[in-house]
Amino acid sequence: MNALTLNPLGDIAQAIGSLMAEEAPALPWKADVQAARRGDPSAFEALVRSVQRAVYGLALRLLNSEAEAAEVSQEAFLRAYQNLHRYDESRPFDLWVMAITRNLCLDLLRRRTKVRTEELDPMKEVLPSGEASLEEGAIARQERQSLEEAMGTLSVEDREVLALYYVQKRTTKEIAQLLGCAPGTIMARLFRAREKLRKKMTPEEPT
Amino acid sequence: MTSIQCPDLEVLFTELEAGEGASLEHAASCPLCSAILEEHRQLEKDLYRLADPLPPPTLVANVMARVATEPTPLRRELWAGLSILVASLGVGLGLLISNDQALSRLGTALAALFTDGKVLIQGLASGASAIWNTAAGPVAALLVVLLIVSLSGLKRLVGNGPHPSEA
Numbered sequence A: 001m002n003a004l005t006l007n008p009l010g011d012i013a014q015a016i017g018s019l020m021a022e023e024a025p026a027l028p029w030k031a032d033v034q035a036a037r038r039g040d041p042s043a044f045e046a047l048v049r050s051v052q053r054a055v056y057g058l059a060l061r062l063l064n065s066e067a068e069a070a071e072v073s074q075e076a077f078l079r080a081y082q083n084l085h086r087y088d089e090s091r092p093f094d095l096w097v098m099a100i101t102r103n104l105c106l107d108l109l110r111r112r113t114k115v116r117t118e119e120l121d122p123m124k125e126v127l128p129s130g131e132a133s134l135e136e137g138a139i140a141r142q143e144r145q146s147l148e149e150a151m152g153t154l155s156v157e158d159r160e161v162l163a164l165y166y167v168q169k170r171t172t173k174e175i176a177q178l179l180g181c182a183p184g185t186i187m188a189r190l191f192r193a194r195e196k197l198r199k200k201m202t203p204e205e206p207t
Numbered sequence B: 001m002t003s004i005q006c007p008d009l010e011v012l013f014t015e016l017e018a019g020e021g022a023s024l025e026h027a028a029s030c031p032l033c034s035a036i037l038e039e040h041r042q043l044e045k046d047l048y049r050l051a052d053p054l055p056p057p058t059l060v061a062n063v064m065a066r067v068a069t070e071p072t073p074l075r076r077e078l079w080a081g082l083s084i085l086v087a088s089l090g091v092g093l094g095l096l097i098s099n100d101q102a103l104s105r106l107g108t109a110l111a112a113l114f115t116d117g118k119v120l121i122q123g124l125a126s127g128a129s130a131i132w133n134t135a136a137g138p139v140a141a142l143l144v145v146l147l148i149v150s151l152s153g154l155k156r157l158v159g160n161g162p163h164p165s166e167a
Protein backbone atom coordinates (compact mmCIF):
# COMPACT_ATOMS: atom_id res chain seq x y z
CA MET A 1 0.00 0.00 0.00
CA ASN A 2 2.92 2.26 0.64
CA ALA A 3 4.43 3.47 -2.62
CA LEU A 4 7.69 4.21 -0.86
CA THR A 5 8.43 0.53 -0.32
CA LEU A 6 8.25 -0.22 -4.06
CA ASN A 7 11.75 0.99 -4.56
CA PRO A 8 14.43 -1.63 -5.30
CA LEU A 9 17.18 0.92 -5.83
CA GLY A 10 16.45 2.53 -2.47
CA ASP A 11 16.62 -0.87 -0.82
CA ILE A 12 19.98 -1.54 -2.41
CA ALA A 13 21.26 1.81 -1.21
CA GLN A 14 19.97 0.98 2.24
CA ALA A 15 21.65 -2.42 2.18
CA ILE A 16 24.96 -0.84 1.18
CA GLY A 17 24.50 1.72 3.92
CA SER A 18 23.91 -0.94 6.55
CA LEU A 19 26.92 -2.90 5.32
CA MET A 20 29.10 0.16 5.71
CA ALA A 21 27.68 0.86 9.14
CA GLU A 22 28.54 -2.61 10.39
CA GLU A 23 31.83 -1.63 11.96
CA ALA A 24 30.24 1.32 13.76
CA PRO A 25 28.84 0.69 17.28
CA ALA A 26 25.32 -0.68 17.40
CA LEU A 27 22.61 1.98 17.16
CA PRO A 28 19.64 0.28 18.81
CA TRP A 29 17.21 3.14 18.11
CA LYS A 30 18.07 3.49 14.42
CA ALA A 31 15.60 0.99 12.96
CA ASP A 32 12.75 2.36 15.07
CA VAL A 33 13.60 5.95 14.13
CA GLN A 34 13.58 5.08 10.43
CA ALA A 35 10.29 3.22 10.74
CA ALA A 36 8.77 6.07 12.76
CA ARG A 37 9.83 8.54 10.09
CA ARG A 38 7.88 6.53 7.57
CA GLY A 39 4.84 6.79 9.81
CA ASP A 40 4.92 3.55 11.78
CA PRO A 41 3.27 4.47 15.12
CA SER A 42 4.36 1.30 16.90
CA ALA A 43 8.00 2.14 16.16
CA PHE A 44 7.64 5.58 17.69
CA GLU A 45 5.80 4.08 20.65
CA ALA A 46 8.73 1.72 21.20
CA LEU A 47 11.06 4.71 21.21
CA VAL A 48 8.89 6.56 23.72
CA ARG A 49 8.77 3.53 25.99
CA SER A 50 12.52 3.06 25.89
CA VAL A 51 13.34 6.61 26.99
CA GLN A 52 10.26 7.75 28.92
CA ARG A 53 11.75 7.05 32.33
CA ALA A 54 14.90 9.06 31.68
CA VAL A 55 12.90 11.90 30.13
CA TYR A 56 10.30 12.07 32.87
CA GLY A 57 12.96 11.64 35.55
CA LEU A 58 14.95 14.58 34.25
CA ALA A 59 11.84 16.75 33.95
CA LEU A 60 10.80 15.90 37.50
CA ARG A 61 14.26 16.71 38.91
CA LEU A 62 14.26 20.04 37.14
CA LEU A 63 10.67 21.08 37.80
CA ASN A 64 9.97 19.44 41.18
CA SER A 65 6.37 18.93 40.09
CA GLU A 66 4.85 15.69 38.88
CA ALA A 67 2.06 17.33 36.92
CA GLU A 68 4.41 19.70 35.11
CA ALA A 69 6.96 16.95 34.50
CA ALA A 70 4.28 14.77 32.87
CA GLU A 71 3.08 17.68 30.75
CA VAL A 72 6.59 18.65 29.62
CA SER A 73 7.50 15.01 28.84
CA GLN A 74 4.46 14.74 26.57
CA GLU A 75 5.36 17.96 24.83
CA ALA A 76 8.98 16.84 24.41
CA PHE A 77 7.94 13.59 22.74
CA LEU A 78 5.58 15.44 20.44
CA ARG A 79 8.35 17.83 19.39
CA ALA A 80 10.68 14.88 18.90
CA TYR A 81 8.12 13.36 16.54
CA GLN A 82 7.64 16.59 14.64
CA ASN A 83 11.40 17.01 14.25
CA LEU A 84 12.34 13.40 13.68
CA HIS A 85 13.86 14.26 10.28
CA ARG A 86 16.34 16.60 11.99
CA TYR A 87 17.54 13.93 14.38
CA ASP A 88 21.05 12.66 13.65
CA GLU A 89 20.89 8.87 13.94
CA SER A 90 24.53 8.57 14.90
CA ARG A 91 23.83 10.28 18.23
CA PRO A 92 21.99 8.64 21.14
CA PHE A 93 18.24 9.04 20.77
CA ASP A 94 17.65 9.33 24.51
CA LEU A 95 20.08 12.25 24.82
CA TRP A 96 18.37 13.99 21.94
CA VAL A 97 14.91 13.78 23.52
CA MET A 98 16.41 14.73 26.88
CA ALA A 99 17.92 17.84 25.34
CA ILE A 100 14.48 18.82 24.02
CA THR A 101 12.98 18.10 27.45
CA ARG A 102 15.65 20.14 29.17
CA ASN A 103 15.01 23.16 26.96
CA LEU A 104 11.28 22.97 27.64
CA CYS A 105 11.94 22.70 31.38
CA LEU A 106 14.30 25.67 31.41
CA ASP A 107 11.72 27.73 29.48
CA LEU A 108 9.09 26.79 32.01
CA LEU A 109 11.38 27.61 34.94
CA ARG A 110 12.18 30.99 33.43
CA ARG A 111 8.49 31.78 33.07
CA ARG A 112 7.85 30.44 36.55
CA THR A 113 10.42 32.72 38.21
CA LYS A 114 8.82 35.65 36.46
CA VAL A 115 5.44 34.83 37.98
CA ARG A 116 6.37 33.93 41.53
CA THR A 117 9.76 34.74 42.93
CA GLU A 118 10.40 32.73 46.05
CA GLU A 119 7.80 30.10 46.67
CA LEU A 120 10.15 27.14 46.76
CA ASP A 121 12.00 28.28 49.85
CA PRO A 122 9.57 26.83 52.45
CA MET A 123 10.94 23.43 51.34
CA LYS A 124 13.96 24.13 53.51
CA GLU A 125 11.84 24.17 56.66
CA VAL A 126 10.39 20.77 55.80
CA LEU A 127 13.84 19.22 56.01
CA PRO A 128 14.46 17.17 59.13
CA SER A 129 17.40 18.71 60.96
CA GLY A 130 19.14 15.40 61.55
CA GLU A 131 17.33 14.15 64.66
CA ALA A 132 18.37 10.55 63.97
CA SER A 133 21.99 10.16 64.92
CA LEU A 134 23.77 13.41 65.51
CA GLU A 135 26.75 11.89 67.24
CA GLU A 136 27.81 9.89 64.21
CA GLY A 137 27.10 12.71 61.79
CA ALA A 138 26.90 10.05 59.16
CA ILE A 139 25.39 10.48 55.76
CA ALA A 140 25.02 6.73 55.56
CA ARG A 141 22.43 6.82 58.37
CA GLN A 142 20.19 9.24 56.59
CA GLU A 143 17.05 7.94 55.00
CA ARG A 144 16.86 7.91 51.24
CA GLN A 145 13.87 10.20 51.54
CA SER A 146 15.92 12.90 53.19
CA LEU A 147 18.61 12.64 50.53
CA GLU A 148 15.89 13.27 47.94
CA GLU A 149 14.65 16.18 50.02
CA ALA A 150 18.12 17.62 50.37
CA MET A 151 18.58 17.36 46.63
CA GLY A 152 15.28 19.17 46.18
CA THR A 153 16.67 22.19 47.98
CA LEU A 154 19.68 22.52 45.68
CA SER A 155 19.65 24.82 42.66
CA VAL A 156 18.33 23.52 39.35
CA GLU A 157 21.87 23.28 37.94
CA ASP A 158 23.12 21.28 40.92
CA ARG A 159 20.13 18.96 40.94
CA GLU A 160 20.44 18.40 37.24
CA VAL A 161 24.09 17.40 37.21
CA LEU A 162 23.72 15.13 40.26
CA ALA A 163 20.64 13.42 38.87
CA LEU A 164 22.22 12.83 35.47
CA TYR A 165 25.45 11.50 36.91
CA TYR A 166 24.28 9.43 39.87
CA VAL A 167 20.65 8.59 39.22
CA GLN A 168 20.78 8.15 35.45
CA LYS A 169 24.43 7.04 35.53
CA ARG A 170 25.42 9.17 32.56
CA THR A 171 29.08 9.73 31.78
CA THR A 172 30.50 13.23 32.13
CA LYS A 173 30.91 13.20 28.36
CA GLU A 174 27.21 12.52 27.83
CA ILE A 175 26.24 15.18 30.35
CA ALA A 176 28.57 17.66 28.69
CA GLN A 177 26.97 16.87 25.35
CA LEU A 178 23.50 17.38 26.80
CA LEU A 179 24.35 20.63 28.59
CA GLY A 180 26.53 21.95 25.81
CA CYS A 181 29.77 22.44 27.72
CA ALA A 182 33.17 20.80 28.24
CA PRO A 183 33.45 17.52 30.20
CA GLY A 184 35.89 19.24 32.56
CA THR A 185 33.20 21.75 33.46
CA ILE A 186 30.91 18.87 34.39
CA MET A 187 33.49 17.44 36.81
CA ALA A 188 33.84 20.79 38.54
CA ARG A 189 30.08 21.33 38.64
CA LEU A 190 29.58 17.83 39.98
CA PHE A 191 32.12 18.47 42.68
CA ARG A 192 30.49 21.72 43.82
CA ALA A 193 26.99 20.24 43.74
CA ARG A 194 28.09 17.23 45.75
CA GLU A 195 29.84 19.40 48.30
CA LYS A 196 26.67 21.46 48.76
CA LEU A 197 24.70 18.28 49.21
CA ARG A 198 27.25 16.90 51.66
CA LYS A 199 26.92 20.04 53.76
CA LYS A 200 23.14 19.79 53.70
CA MET A 201 23.23 16.14 54.63
CA THR A 202 25.74 16.56 57.44
CA PRO A 203 24.09 18.00 60.55
CA GLU A 204 25.76 21.15 61.87
CA GLU A 205 29.04 20.06 63.36
CA PRO A 206 29.49 20.86 67.03
CA THR A 207 32.59 23.04 67.37
CA MET B 1 49.21 18.68 61.99
CA THR B 2 48.94 17.21 58.50
CA SER B 3 46.31 19.71 57.41
CA ILE B 4 48.88 22.21 56.14
CA GLN B 5 49.81 19.89 53.28
CA CYS B 6 46.26 18.73 52.63
CA PRO B 7 45.29 19.16 48.98
CA ASP B 8 42.43 21.21 47.68
CA LEU B 9 39.25 19.12 47.76
CA GLU B 10 38.58 19.63 44.09
CA VAL B 11 42.05 18.36 43.21
CA LEU B 12 41.58 15.39 45.50
CA PHE B 13 38.28 14.39 43.91
CA THR B 14 39.61 14.89 40.41
CA GLU B 15 42.43 12.48 41.24
CA LEU B 16 39.94 10.10 42.81
CA GLU B 17 38.09 10.08 39.49
CA ALA B 18 41.33 9.48 37.60
CA GLY B 19 42.40 6.79 40.07
CA GLU B 20 45.88 8.18 40.77
CA GLY B 21 47.79 11.26 41.84
CA ALA B 22 49.90 12.81 44.56
CA SER B 23 46.87 14.05 46.52
CA LEU B 24 45.37 10.59 46.54
CA GLU B 25 48.64 9.17 47.85
CA HIS B 26 48.64 11.83 50.54
CA ALA B 27 45.04 11.00 51.50
CA ALA B 28 45.95 7.38 52.06
CA SER B 29 48.16 8.34 54.99
CA CYS B 30 46.22 11.43 56.18
CA PRO B 31 43.33 10.83 58.61
CA LEU B 32 41.65 14.14 57.71
CA CYS B 33 41.62 13.49 53.98
CA SER B 34 40.71 9.83 54.29
CA ALA B 35 37.76 10.83 56.47
CA ILE B 36 36.59 13.20 53.75
CA LEU B 37 37.02 10.51 51.14
CA GLU B 38 35.04 8.07 53.27
CA GLU B 39 32.22 10.60 53.70
CA HIS B 40 32.29 11.15 49.98
CA ARG B 41 32.16 7.43 49.30
CA GLN B 42 29.11 7.07 51.53
CA LEU B 43 27.33 9.98 49.88
CA GLU B 44 28.07 8.57 46.44
CA LYS B 45 26.80 5.16 47.51
CA ASP B 46 23.52 6.72 48.63
CA LEU B 47 23.28 8.85 45.52
CA TYR B 48 23.81 5.84 43.26
CA ARG B 49 20.97 4.10 45.05
CA LEU B 50 18.50 6.79 44.06
CA ALA B 51 16.31 5.85 41.13
CA ASP B 52 14.26 7.85 38.70
CA PRO B 53 10.58 7.63 39.58
CA LEU B 54 8.33 5.79 37.16
CA PRO B 55 6.48 8.08 34.79
CA PRO B 56 2.68 8.13 35.03
CA PRO B 57 1.27 5.00 33.31
CA THR B 58 -0.78 7.20 30.97
CA LEU B 59 2.24 8.98 29.52
CA VAL B 60 2.82 6.71 26.51
CA ALA B 61 -0.90 6.63 25.60
CA ASN B 62 -1.15 10.42 25.89
CA VAL B 63 1.90 10.92 23.70
CA MET B 64 0.63 8.50 21.07
CA ALA B 65 -2.81 10.15 21.05
CA ARG B 66 -1.17 13.49 20.24
CA VAL B 67 1.18 11.92 17.71
CA ALA B 68 -1.81 10.33 15.92
CA THR B 69 -3.08 13.79 14.94
CA GLU B 70 0.27 14.73 13.40
CA PRO B 71 1.29 14.15 9.77
CA THR B 72 3.90 11.48 9.11
CA PRO B 73 7.32 13.12 9.66
CA LEU B 74 8.73 11.99 6.35
CA ARG B 75 5.65 12.86 4.30
CA ARG B 76 5.62 16.37 5.73
CA GLU B 77 9.21 16.85 4.57
CA LEU B 78 8.58 15.10 1.29
CA TRP B 79 5.83 17.54 0.33
CA ALA B 80 7.87 20.57 1.27
CA GLY B 81 10.87 19.25 -0.65
CA LEU B 82 8.81 18.25 -3.69
CA SER B 83 7.07 21.60 -3.96
CA ILE B 84 10.40 23.42 -3.83
CA LEU B 85 11.92 21.05 -6.39
CA VAL B 86 8.94 21.46 -8.72
CA ALA B 87 9.15 25.25 -8.37
CA SER B 88 12.86 25.34 -9.17
CA LEU B 89 12.33 22.90 -12.03
CA GLY B 90 9.61 25.23 -13.37
CA VAL B 91 11.95 28.21 -13.20
CA GLY B 92 14.66 26.23 -14.99
CA LEU B 93 12.30 25.09 -17.76
CA GLY B 94 10.95 28.59 -18.12
CA LEU B 95 14.48 29.84 -18.61
CA LEU B 96 15.06 27.32 -21.38
CA ILE B 97 11.79 27.91 -23.21
CA SER B 98 11.90 31.70 -23.29
CA ASN B 99 15.47 31.92 -24.45
CA ASP B 100 15.73 35.59 -25.41
CA GLN B 101 14.45 36.79 -22.07
CA ALA B 102 16.49 34.26 -20.17
CA LEU B 103 19.09 36.58 -18.77
CA SER B 104 16.66 39.12 -17.35
CA ARG B 105 14.69 36.28 -15.79
CA LEU B 106 17.86 34.89 -14.34
CA GLY B 107 18.38 38.32 -12.80
CA THR B 108 15.01 38.31 -11.05
CA ALA B 109 15.49 34.71 -9.98
CA LEU B 110 18.85 35.61 -8.48
CA ALA B 111 17.33 38.62 -6.72
CA ALA B 112 14.61 36.40 -5.28
CA LEU B 113 17.26 33.92 -4.22
CA PHE B 114 19.09 36.65 -2.34
CA THR B 115 15.99 37.72 -0.42
CA ASP B 116 14.79 34.33 0.72
CA GLY B 117 17.78 32.23 -0.18
CA LYS B 118 18.30 30.99 3.36
CA VAL B 119 14.76 29.68 3.67
CA LEU B 120 15.00 28.10 0.24
CA ILE B 121 18.29 26.39 0.98
CA GLN B 122 17.07 25.10 4.36
CA GLY B 123 13.88 23.80 2.80
CA LEU B 124 15.75 22.27 -0.09
CA ALA B 125 18.23 20.58 2.21
CA SER B 126 15.66 18.96 4.50
CA GLY B 127 13.38 18.11 1.62
CA ALA B 128 16.19 16.61 -0.38
CA SER B 129 17.33 14.50 2.56
CA ALA B 130 13.79 13.26 3.09
CA ILE B 131 13.45 12.34 -0.57
CA TRP B 132 16.85 10.69 -0.57
CA ASN B 133 15.89 8.63 2.47
CA THR B 134 12.83 7.22 0.76
CA ALA B 135 13.75 7.05 -2.87
CA ALA B 136 17.46 7.24 -3.48
CA GLY B 137 17.31 5.47 -6.87
CA PRO B 138 14.69 7.56 -8.68
CA VAL B 139 16.12 10.73 -7.18
CA ALA B 140 19.56 9.90 -8.54
CA ALA B 141 18.06 9.28 -12.00
CA LEU B 142 16.09 12.54 -11.79
CA LEU B 143 19.22 14.43 -10.80
CA VAL B 144 21.11 13.04 -13.79
CA VAL B 145 18.27 14.06 -16.14
CA LEU B 146 18.13 17.47 -14.51
CA LEU B 147 21.88 17.89 -14.93
CA ILE B 148 21.75 16.96 -18.63
CA VAL B 149 18.80 19.30 -19.25
CA SER B 150 20.50 22.16 -17.44
CA LEU B 151 23.80 21.60 -19.25
CA SER B 152 22.18 21.56 -22.66
CA GLY B 153 20.15 24.61 -21.72
CA LEU B 154 23.29 26.39 -20.60
CA LYS B 155 24.99 25.50 -23.88
CA ARG B 156 22.11 27.00 -25.84
CA LEU B 157 22.08 30.05 -23.61
CA VAL B 158 25.78 30.66 -24.20
CA GLY B 159 25.44 29.88 -27.90
CA ASN B 160 22.68 32.29 -29.00
CA GLY B 161 21.61 34.27 -25.97
CA PRO B 162 21.74 38.09 -25.94
CA HIS B 163 25.04 39.71 -25.22
CA PRO B 164 25.39 40.48 -21.47
CA SER B 165 26.14 44.16 -22.06
CA GLU B 166 22.86 44.61 -23.95
CA ALA B 167 20.70 43.32 -21.14
Ligand SMILES: [Zn+2]
Residues within 6 Å of the ligand: B002, B003, B005, B006, B007, B026, B027, B030, B031, B032, B033, B034
Ligand atom coordinates in the same frame (compact mmCIF):
# COMPACT_ATOMS: atom_id res chain seq x y z
ZN1 LIG C 1 45.22 15.49 54.25
